[in-house]
Amino acid sequence: MAQLREHGFKPFDRTSPLAQAIVKGWKEHSPADSLVLSPDLELMGRLPVNDRQPPYNGAKGYLLFLQESLDGKLPGLREDVPTNWDLLLETAVESGAMVDDGLRVALTDEHSEQEVLSVFRTSEPDARNYTIVEIDATAFEDGGVLVIDVWVGESEVSGSFDLFAGDVMELGSANALISARDIPTNQREVVKYPFDQGRIFRLGAIGNASENGKINGFLAKISVAPASTKNSGN
Template structure:
């Protein structure tokens, strides 16, 4: 697969992401006379990646960027450290999904009549504050004007940590202060190695948000993986059965 990629490293601090280092680095550049062009398309693509998908802290982010400098995928280093799924397998899936234009890590799943099923591999973790700490997947079903049935089949990883999964509409509040968020349309929970399913009937094309979180009362910080198979069955006559 390496033949599809050119690899390079870019320091986040050089781009100004680390606030405490901005002034020292600026002085260093002035002293050495080596400016860093943050307007370059590669730098701009990386900086866009900071604001896309998961916002959780990570010392290293991996990005897949097209020859036209379009962001194709994002993978955080901290989310490779998952017992039960090898780093090699996880990272290979990330690269493969990026090449297939599935936009892994960018937080959006788009289903259409020609593309009715999508899989998402991600992680959830025990909340450090509040009851929930969401990993969010945006599900775009706007092309199904007549409505239909959304099905999410969830497989929870083998590591420690129970998982909670809630479905929201596009404008629903992902509250962290409620054990069961009031804006959730439906939801489920499970233990390691469990399989669960969420189904929801919708009357018109719209966007949803799937929020995955670890259980708040684990007694220790846990990070576990989940695989979500997201599919839709369109209602042909516009009336949800």
């Protein structure tokens, strides 16, 4: 270092306003950062080269980054805002982007697996406000194994899923053929129910009663496995 000083080298002054702005904006271990600074050396935007993900990738993305910086939107500097899942999912239902009633799947040999994407809501203990999916498996005259692979969304409410016979009038866990109870957020569970002849089922999805007024999404993959697997233990 002494020899460098002798040749006129001046070490970087980290106490200067410019240096402080750069230190504040740079991301550790990033090989290169794009920083936008105001005339007063206030940090207005940051774009680490390794994090150029949509919408900031490519030339248009870089222009968007610059424009948002000039507009005071602080790209790359804002803390993540938690998603308001209640608002997001209710809006999706109201707009028709997601459906929570009249859900039905018909399974056949040619189409033995189908998916349902919908929502469930929490309810008072005696209300039983199920989201219902009708499952038509009458095409399987010799029966089979109904397989329901369900994934619960990211909202902060767990979900329970009850499978009912198609002719059951009073819906409730006591009358369910099989259930998957209290599946946590962002988790999945698989339930299987063997049946001897083609029939109609109803799948009811509902939120934890202790969290009234909440909503969450779910994805159910519903299929029928061959009757030969009923006693296979799989």
